Amino acid sequence: MTTVNPEGAAITLHDLRFAFSGSVSPVLAIPAWQVEQEEQVFLQGESGSGKSTLLGLLAGLQLPTQGSVDVLGTRVSSLSARQRDRFRAQNLGVGFQQFNLIPYLSVLENVMLAAQFGETAGVETKQRAIELLSRVNLPAALHSRKAGELSIGQQQRVAIVRALINKPALLLVDEPTSALDHNNRDAFLELLFDVVADLSCAMIFVSHDPTLGHLFNRQVAMAELNQFGGQR
Amino acid sequence: MAGVSVLIGVASRSLRYRLSGVVLTIASVALSVFVLLAVEHVRQEARNGFASTVSGVDLIVGARTGEVNLLLLSVFRIGTATANVSWSSLEQIRAQNNVSWTVPLSLGDSHRSFRVVGTTQEFFERYKHGAQQSLGFSQGVRFDALNDVVLGAQVASRLGYELGDSIVLSHGMADTSFTHHDQLPFRVSGILSLTGTPVDNALFVALDAIEALHSEEEGGDRPVQGVSEHEHEQNNHEYGDEHGHHDHHDEVEDHDDHRGHDEHDDHKGHEEHAESAHSSASTEADHAAADHEHDHPPIGTVTAVLVGLNSPIATLQVKRWVDTFSDEALLAILPGVALTQLWELVGNVEIILLGISILVFLSSLLGLNAMLFASMRERRSEIEVLRNIGAPSLFVLGLLMVEALLIVTTGIALAILWLLLSIAFANAVFAQELGLMLSYQIFNSSNLLALALIYLTTLILTAIPALQAYRLSVSVGGSPKEN
Numbered sequence: 001m002t003t004v005n006p007e008g009a010a011i012t013l014h015d016l017r018f019a020f021s022g023s024v025s026p027v028l029a030i031p032a033w034q035v036e037q038e039e040q041v042f043l044q045g046e047s048g049s050g051k052s053t054l055l056g057l058l059a060g061l062q063l064p065t066q067g068s069v070d071v072l073g074t075r076v077s078s079l080s081a082r083q084r085d086r087f088r089a090q091n092l093g094v095g096f097q098q099f100n101l102i103p104y105l106s107v108l109e110n111v112m113l114a115a116q117f118g119e120t121a122g123v124e125t126k127q128r129a130i131e132l133l134s135r136v137n138l139p140a141a142l143h144s145r146k147a148g149e150l151s152i153g154q155q156q157r158v159a160i161v162r163a164l165i166n167k168p169a170l171l172l173v174d175e176p177t178s179a180l181d182h183n184n185r186d187a188f189l190e191l192l193f194d195v196v197a198d199l200s201c202a203m204i205f206v207s208h209d210p211t212l213g214h215l216f217n218r219q220v221a222m223a224e225l226n227q228f229g230g231q232r
Numbered sequence: 233m234a235g236v237s238v239l240i241g242v243a244s245r246s247l248r249y250r251l252s253g254v255v256l257t258i259a260s261v262a263l264s265v266f267v268l269l270a271v272e273h274v275r276q277e278a279r280n281g282f283a284s285t286v287s288g289v290d291l292i293v294g295a296r297t298g299e300v301n302l303l304l305l306s307v308f309r310i311g312t313a314t315a316n317v318s319w320s321s322l323e324q325i326r327a328q329n330n331v332s333w334t335v336p337l338s339l340g341d342s343h344r345s346f347r348v349v350g351t352t353q354e355f356f357e358r359y360k361h362g363a364q365q366s367l368g369f370s371q372g373v374r375f376d377a378l379n380d381v382v383l384g385a386q387v388a389s390r391l392g393y394e395l396g397d398s399i400v401l402s403h404g405m406a407d408t409s410f411t412h413h414d415q416l417p418f419r420v421s422g423i424l425s426l427t428g429t430p431v432d433n434a435l436f437v438a439l440d441a442i443e444a445l446h447s448e449e450e451g452g453d454r455p456v457q458g459v460s461e462h463e464h465e466q467n468n469h470e471y472g473d474e475h476g477h478h479d480h481h482d483e484v485e486d487h488d489d490h491r492g493h494d495e496h497d498d499h500k501g502h503e504e505h506a507e508s509a510h511s512s513a514s515t516e517a518d519h520a521a522a523d524h525e526h527d528h529p530p531i532g533t534v535t536a537v538l539v540g541l542n543s544p545i546a547t548l549q550v551k552r553w554v555d556t557f558s559d560e561a562l563l564a565i566l567p568g569v570a571l572t573q574l575w576e577l578v579g580n581v582e583i584i585l586l587g588i589s590i591l592v593f594l595s596s597l598l599g600l601n602a603m604l605f606a607s608m609r610e611r612r613s614e615i616e617v618l619r620n621i622g623a624p625s626l627f628v629l630g631l632l633m634v635e636a637l638l639i640v641t642t643g644i645a646l647a648i649l650w651l652l653l654s655i656a657f658a659n660a661v662f663a664q665e666l667g668l669m670l671s672y673q674i675f676n677s678s679n680l681l682a683l684a685l686i687y688l689t690t691l692i693l694t695a696i697p698a699l700q701a702y703r704l705s706v707s708v709g710g711s712p713k714e715n
Contacts, residue, residue: 061619082624089622102617104249105242116238117622146249162621 045222103148261643264596288360
């Protein structure tokens with residue numbers, strides 16, 4: 001169903017417009033935008049600049065009012081809701097700033113639940129999950145703990161492992177460091193770059209904090225990208 | 233695709249995570265379903281108990297009056313008879329082809345506010361209640377001698393009477409009635425088992441005992457000896473054939489009903505036999521003792537007659553015959569039909585119970601509703617996480633529904649368990665006092681409908697917030713501040 005075009009870009013937006021239903025003025029208008037494979041993009045923007053909406057469109061959680069969204073060679077904006085869920089589960093890694101984990105499932109169960117939806121669950125994947133968790137400094141003793149019992153920093157690392165468990169070609173992360181203090185933030189980013197490099201996947205990293213931008217291949221300001229953003 | 237096992241696994245962990253809230257919710261569902269089922273059960277039991285006050289009787293015949301009046305009088309012994317059925321009419325009814333048996337009832341006397349019923353021995357085998365249950369004796373046997381009396385269970389327990397006790401009957405219903413028949417004390421020959429019907433609150437004596445009471449009363453100025461003579465005389469005549477062995481009979485009471493029907497299975501034959509014996513014997517008695525009594529013994533008139541038919545098909549035919557009987561204005565009622573009519577009259581109780589049922593049902597639905605909505609709100613973020621990692625909408629919906637259904641099912645199961653235990657408890661504790669045995673059959677169409685509605689509402693109420701949450705989770709990152 002989902003054919004990933006190796007030659008194609010990771011993301012291609014064309015004549016994109018998005019307005020909330022019932023609202024006349026669009027939140028987002030992007031004439032054209034492209035992200036290459038394995039490119040790591042820092043998307044900087046203030047609250048209300050439409051960056052979260054853009055991530056929602058890329059993840060297939062929302063449909064554009066107009067225009068097209070192609071992700072990894074698949075026209076996400078033309079898929080059915082069921083197909084978008086499936087596409088997201090199998091090809092994308094998604095990690096957001098809060099409510100990242102299901103609190104009543106254990107660390108390992110949280111990761112494996114994503115594997116269930118991505119249809120990669122199995123002994124091998126479980127082994128990989130344990131390895132990845134150790135890799136982000138979550139020792140085996142923590143794997144059976146309930147996610148809700150972990151610190152915020154630990155939860156963010158579990159969320160990254162979960163986002164990567166299905167070997168996605170594109171990772172979407174939204175303010176993953178906003179709840180972390182300075183030291184934790186740096187350690188987290190270091191880990192993130194390590195595992196993303198291992199998997200050689202593209203990444204869109206959304207943050208309001210411009211000081212992080214230098215760590216990425218490419219920095220994009222939401223205000224430039226979104227033709228409507230400046231008017232608000 | 234994530235399978236059902238994953239769904240169940242996540243749901244059970246989710247429920248355990250919120251255990252205290254879930255337990256409270258289950259308890260509240262269980263409590264309201266319990267009240268719902270209990271009220272509904274009591275309603276059904278009251279109706280059924282009422283409808284089974286009398287069974288095994290095909291027709292009840294009395295002087296022409298309202299159907300409900302006749303039923304109240306003959307079965308519940310409420311009210312007074314406006315007219316009676318003469319013995320000759322009774323004999324003509326008995327002579328009808330389809331009539332298998334008749335049991336006359338003579339009312340009008342009381343003992344300390346409990347009604348006295350004059351009847352024949354056959355009453356104890358013909359009168360049935362519930363599902364064709366016969367009357368049983370907890371102690372002693374049927375009345376045999378003229379001054380024997382059989383007590384209903386409540387009469388015996390309330391008044392503290394035991395076998396062999398001597399009691400005095402009075403005319404009319406008033407407790408303070410000054411026409412106590414002190415001259416004719418009765419001896420308790422038997423006490424009936426508890427039935428939960430008006431039988432428990434009555435005393436039973438032979439028809440000739442009633443007749444003796446009344447003839448004595450009408451000749452109220454007579455000296456005591458005169459009455460005794462009369463009584464003795466009557467006794468001589470009517471029980472003459474067995475008077476000789478009556479004395480040694482008292483101890484061997486089980487043999488009392490030997491005379492006649494134990495040997496003869498054909499009750500009608502017995503009845504007729506006994507009747508003819510009565511008739512011939514009492515002609516003299518009439519002349520000797522009761523000069524104003526002009527009819528056949530053992531009594532001039534009766535208040536009502538219970539009639540059993542050979543075939544239920546003949547019921548309407550016999551009823552019509554009785555209703556158009558020309559010698560006397562009579563009325564025959566079908567007990568079941570009249571009971572239903574009476575229940576409709578006193579049906580306010582049922583309407584009140586039904587109203588309570590409906591209110592309890594609505595409140596349980598509202599409680600469930602509130603609980604589900606509250607939990608949906610706190611779970612919106614959880615739904616977003618599931619969406620973000622690619623959970624299909626069916627999975628999210630399924631998760632919420634499985635949880636809600638588990639809660640409701642557990643609550644209902646608990647409610648059923650509580651109700652069954654309560655019935656067992658009530659039966660163990662109150663059955664002796666009330667004579668009511670509650671059945672364990674707690675399900676009926678209206679109960680099941682209510683439960684089905686609870687399930688349906690649960691599904692709808694869960695689906696609405698689930699779909700809403702699903703639709704609203706369109707904003708990525710759970711940061712609605714951006715929208």
